[in-house]
Amino acid sequence: xxxxxxxxxxxxxxxxxxxxxxxxxxLAQVPIPLVQEREITPLNSSQDVLTVATFNxxxxxxxxxxxxxxxxxxxxxxxxxxxxxxxEVQDNNGPTNDEVVNANRTYQKLIAAIENISGxxxxxxxxxxxxxxxxxxxxxxxxxxxxxxxxxxxxxxxxRRGGPLDAVAIREDANGPxxxxxPGRIDPTNNAFDDSRKPLAAEFLFNNQKLFVVANHFVSxxxxxxxxxxxxxxxxxxNEFTARLLQVDPNANVIVLGDLNDLPDSQxxxxxxGNILENLTERLPQSDRYSFDFKxxxxxxxxxxxxxxxxxxxxPQIDIVHVNVGFRNSVSDxxxxxxxxxxxxxxxxxxxxxxxxxxxxxxx
Numbered sequence: 001x002x003x004x005x006x007x008x009x010x011x012x013x014x015x016x017x018x019x020x021x022x023x024x025x026x027l028a029q030v031p032i033p034l035v036q037e038r039e040i041t042p043l044n045s046s047q048d049v050l051t052v053a054t055f056n057x058x059x060x061x062x063x064x065x066x067x068x069x070x071x072x073x074x075x076x077x078x079x080x081x082x083x084x085x086x087x088e089v090q091d092n093n094g095p096t097n098d099e100v101v102n103a104n105r106t107y108q109k110l111i112a113a114i115e116n117i118s119g120x121x122x123x124x125x126x127x128x129x130x131x132x133x134x135x136x137x138x139x140x141x142x143x144x145x146x147x148x149x150x151x152x153x154x155x156x157x158x159x160r161r162g163g164p165l166d167a168v169a170i171r172e173d174a175n176g177p178x179x180x181x182x183p184g185r186i187d188p189t190n191n192a193f194d195d196s197r198k199p200l201a202a203e204f205l206f207n208n209q210k211l212f213v214v215a216n217h218f219v220s221x222x223x224x225x226x227x228x229x230x231x232x233x234x235x236x237x238x239n240e241f242t243a244r245l246l247q248v249d250p251n252a253n254v255i256v257l258g259d260l261n262d263l264p265d266s267q268x269x270x271x272x273x274g275n276i277l278e279n280l281t282e283r284l285p286q287s288d289r290y291s292f293d294f295k296x297x298x299x300x301x302x303x304x305x306x307x308x309x310x311x312x313x314x315x316p317q318i319d320i321v322h323v324n325v326g327f328r329n330s331v332s333d334x335x336x337x338x339x340x341x342x343x344x345x346x347x348x349x350x351x352x353x354x355x356x357x358x359x360x361x362x363x364x
Contacts, residue, residue, distance in 0.1 A: 038323040040077050043340040045152065050206050050341045052213070053078055054257040054302055056087035056334035059137055061094030062105045069331045071113035077323050078338055080120050083204065084147040085215040087259045087334075089126070090140040097139030101128050107145065122147045125155060125183055127200060130164045135195045135219070144200050144215040144258060146183070156203040156210070158182035165189055168201050170241075176210065176249035179203045186214065186241045192233035195219075199238050207345035209253060212245055214238060216258035218268065231262055235272035246276055246307060253314070253343070254307035259334065261301050264289070269303065277305040280318040280339055291335040293325050302337050314341040 045051040055078075057070060074080060092105040107124035114122060126145030136142035148155065158179055162168055168184025170177050183202040187193070197217035204211045216238060218231045238256060245252050256277060262268045264282055273279055281289060281303055290298035300320075310316055317340045324330035 038073075038077060038327060039321050041079055041319045041321045041338050043317055043319055043338055044079055045082055045340070048207065048342055048344045050083075050153065050211070050343050051079070051081040051338060052083045052085075052255055052257070052304070052341070053081040053336050053338040054085040054087065054215070054259070054304060055336035056217075056259045056302065056332055057089065057110075058332040058334065059088050059090050059094070059140055059142065060086075060106055060110070061090035061140065062092060062109050063094055066331045067109055067113040068117070070110060071117055071119060073323050073331060073336070074114055075117055075119035077321055078336060080114075080149070081338060082149050082152045082206070083213060084122075085213065085257050086145050086147060087215070087217045088136065088142045089145050090137070090142055093139075095137050095139045097132070099131055101131050101141045103128070103141070103143065103145070107147070111147070120149050121151065123150045123155075124148075125161075125202065127162055127164055127183060127185055127198075129198070133164075133195070134197050136197075142197065142217070144197055144217050146200070146202055146213070146215065148204065153204050153206045153211075156182055156205050158203060164198075170244050170248060172248045177212075177245050177252060178210075179212070187237050190233075190237060192230060192237060196230070196234070199234075199241075201241070207343050209343050209346055211343075212252060212254045214242070214254070214256045216256065216260060218258075218260045218262065220261050228262075228267065231260075231268040232271050235260075235268040239272050239274050239276070242307070243274070243276055251309045251313075252307060253310050253341075255304065255310065255339075256306075257304040257337070259301060260303050264300055264303070273305060277307060278311040279303055279305045280311070280316055281320065281337065283318055284320065288320060290322075290325060291320055291337060292333065298325070302334055304337050304339050306339075306341075310341055314343055316341050 089103050091100050091103045093100050111122045124147050129143050162181035162184035167187050169180040183200050186199040188198040196219040200215045202213050218234050289300045291302040292299045319338045322335050324332050325335050
């Protein structure tokens, strides 16, 4: 079914490319395809296979009516990923502009909706932002956070969770890198993240292997290029953080994912990748590379990038699961991106702290 849909989309792309030569990323101008059925990913988790997704849930708050349908997509179409980086999670009273910033009710309502349709048990983790400092809908306090399946993967028990202004550092011990905070924000006081979401780094354990996951929601384009430089600065900061992890252990398992609000061939994406990350979405057929509808045109702005060990050794598979873009009654304005990695169990390890690699100083 998916191959037929991709063929139809490819034909649409060829026709419109012939009618009007494109000036930017090829999919920036391709009309929305007429897809008949929401996709179900072929990727499955198993004893040795970990699945990880990013999903922009479009300003989700407890008063929303979409929880059941979002839960159905997570369970039925994404097959209940082990980790989900959620984007645009709002606080407990959504756009009411007061001092409420906690989003525990939002997460718990989604977790309950998943369990109500016989999905697996999830837990959540995030860092509560400072009121009205992260952009988005006024009063909503959107943030990135993680859902994860504690029966399959665990949040590593490191010293403490970071606060909204605490910068996560990288500790080095005999067994490689660890985070000083779990989760922790990356350089949250840097002015590159003013009025924008702060990247959230977390350290998980799967089959006794460490996995470092960085959730992102880069600053929006807001209809024009003025924020391109800010997005590039955000990408540079996340790239440098990833480089410090890989400095400690070149074989570290690192995933950088989220709504990056830019195209694969943009400068911010090139900066984020550098020479240390691979954007797995670039492995997909050109006709499948879209996750968002911008004024009737397809764009790929949700991405999943990985370090070398995951891209080469872990046999990665990638899927953009088309369940929203082009459909009536969509539950979000983004399609989720999902990847699977083969990570067999390793022998147990012990930890003795040696060195701390501090984050870079905030730039003026």
